[in-house]
Amino acid sequence: MSYLPSPEEKAAYVNRMFAEIAPRYDLMNRLMTGGQDVAWRRELVGLCDLPAQGSLLDVGTGTGDIAKEALRQQPGITAIGCDFTFEMMRVGQGTGERIRNTQYAIRNPHFTQGDALHLPFPDDAFDAVTSGFLLRNVTDLDAALREQVRVTKPGGRVICLETAPPSQVLLGPAVRFYMFRVLPVLGKLISPRGSAYQYLPNSTRTFPEPDVVVLKMERAGLKNVFYRRKMLGTVAIHVGTA
Numbered sequence: 001m002s003y004l005p006s007p008e009e010k011a012a013y014v015n016r017m018f019a020e021i022a023p024r025y026d027l028m029n030r031l032m033t034g035g036q037d038v039a040w041r042r043e044l045v046g047l048c049d050l051p052a053q054g055s056l057l058d059v060g061t062g063t064g065d066i067a068k069e070a071l072r073q074q075p076g077i078t079a080i081g082c083d084f085t086f087e088m089m090r091v092g093q094g095t096g097e098r099i100r101n102t103q104y105a106i107r108n109p110h111f112t113q114g115d116a117l118h119l120p121f122p123d124d125a126f127d128a129v130t131s132g133f134l135l136r137n138v139t140d141l142d143a144a145l146r147e148q149v150r151v152t153k154p155g156g157r158v159i160c161l162e163t164a165p166p167s168q169v170l171l172g173p174a175v176r177f178y179m180f181r182v183l184p185v186l187g188k189l190i191s192p193r194g195s196a197y198q199y200l201p202n203s204t205r206t207f208p209e210p211d212v213v214v215l216k217m218e219r220a221g222l223k224n225v226f227y228r229r230k231m232l233g234t235v236a237i238h239v240g241t242a
């Protein structure tokens, strides 16, 4: 059965859901995307155009994969991951420790609890602000984008990795079958809370088309906005300059 919370209950639902699936979130991501998500995050960080000692904020950071990738690519930067689900960041911190204790010398980002709609940072604070699969989860997309622009330095970049609705893509029926039939079953096997993976395709279906996201980013104050489609058009990376 499909599930989509009402706007009133969405933030609490999303917070609870990610707290519950946190221990399996990374594994589920790898399986759902066939490992492609790693390459998207790598590409996203490359698009940040960060100076060597720059600063990056990753909003809705979850287990911190984007911030960790940024530190891997540019060890001299400061990277902060912000999320309202403590449990996701706790898992991310654990992963960082494990990584650090093996052959890879990777620093953990700084994790901070905060709401994407009221970021706990001053204006013009970061060289780049990123988000991965956050925007379809927020209750007010325009407000979330405005917040990201507010905390970005003039000339800095705002970059969003997000799913795109499957309606107009190549192989639409096959993609829809995968999202609405295969994903929930896979989700049930991996995560005790299978409904989380029914919420995922439904939240994707109701998220705006990439061209509409461009308009929203421009309305939030960004210039030179463009996007790249990934995975048969079901994922898009949007880039704008503050």
Ligand SMILES: C[S@@+](CC[C@H](N)C(=O)[O-])C[C@H]1O[C@@H](n2cnc3c(N)ncnc32)[C@H](O)[C@@H]1O
Pocket (backbone or CB within 6 Å): 011, 014, 015, 018, 029, 059, 060, 061, 062, 063, 064, 065, 066, 082, 083, 084, 085, 088, 114, 115, 116, 117, 131, 132, 133, 134, 137, 138, 139
């Ligand atoms: C699908 S996960 C993405 C995690 C990570 N960015 C990635 O690329 O895998 C979405 C994350 O956004 C967080 N989130 C959703 N709404 C939020 C909000 N209003 N403020 C802060 N974090 C939020 C959730 O807690 C969750 O960790």
